[in-house]
Amino acid sequence: DAKTTQPPSMDCAEGRAANLPCNHSTISGNEYVYWYRQIHSQGPQYIIHGLKNNETNEMASLIITEDRKSSTLILPHATLRDTAVYYCIVRAASWGAQKLVFGQGTRLTINP
Amino acid sequence: NAGVMQNPRHLVRRRGQEARLRCSPMKGHSHVYWYRQLPEEGLKFMVYLQKENIIDESGMPKERFSAEFPKEGPSILRIQQVVRGDSAAYFCASSPPAAGAYEQYFGPGTRLTVT
Numbered sequence: 001d002a003k004t005t006q007p008p009s010m011d012c013a014e015g016r017a018a019n020l021p022c023n024h025s026t027i028s029g030n031e032y033v034y035w036y037r038q039i040h041s042q043g044p045q046y047i048i049h050g051l052k053n054n055e056t057n058e059m060a061s062l063i064i065t066e067d068r069k070s071s072t073l074i075l076p077h078a079t080l081r082d083t084a085v086y087y088c089i090v091r092a093a094s095w096g097a098q099k100l101v102f103g104q105g106t107r108l109t110i111n112p
Numbered sequence: 113n114a115g116v117m118q119n120p121r122h123l124v125r126r127r128g129q130e131a132r133l134r135c136s137p138m139k140g141h142s143h144v145y146w147y148r149q150l151p152e153e154g155l156k157f158m159v160y161l162q163k164e165n166i167i168d169e170s171g172m173p174k175e176r177f178s179a180e181f182p183k184e185g186p187s188i189l190r191i192q193q194v195v196r197g198d199s200a201a202y203f204c205a206s207s208p209p210a211a212g213a214y215e216q217y218f219g220p221g222t223r224l225t226v227t
Contacts, residue, residue: 042221
């Protein structure tokens with residue numbers, strides 16, 4: 001699996017947009033970009049994923065650069081409950097390549 | 113629709129005992145994954161199973177650990193002769209029965225403490 005690089009920590013004010021960057025310069029053509037988060041010691045929570053087009057759901061938006069070498073997760077109106085470790089993962093969508101390889105992630109702290 | 117269920121949520125074992133961790137996937141999901149998170153460390157993949165088959169066990173320790181996902185019933189992660197280093201949070205995830213860009217849904221985890 002391609003490796004990803006994320007800043008170890010970020011801070012954001014409550015109510016503002018949180019923009020979390022991720023570099024995945026060695027991503028392959030068949031690999032998707034996934035974002036998960038882990039709040040405190042709970043089970044990881046799926047947020048969003050995409051291949052090359054920008055994606056949006058009720059939780060977040062995912063912006064993938066045209067060359068697919070980096071992406072940004074956007075939480076439009078961060079709340080205190082968004083404080084968590086955010087993981088950017090690349091993974092192929094094929095049999096035998098199903099496992100998620102977690103890096104160290106970004107520890108996002110939302111401040112009141 | 114119930115999410116992924118894991119039990120027990122907390123498990124205490126003495127060194128040398130066996131630990132059995134159970135995972136019931138989401139309804140309609142037939143793919144199960146186990147991950148381990150050691151204290152203050154990241155999540156590490158252990159094993160990927162489909163019903164009655166182990167697909168990828170590249171993350172499983174070579175000894176004492178085994179996993180199964182029978183035709184009926186939950187998936188079981190079994191740790192024999194536990195040692196203090198096995199103390200960790202064990203998370204199970206499930207996904208639909210197909211290859212593709214399907215997300216995995218995680219359970220709340222089982223926290224194993226070896227005394």
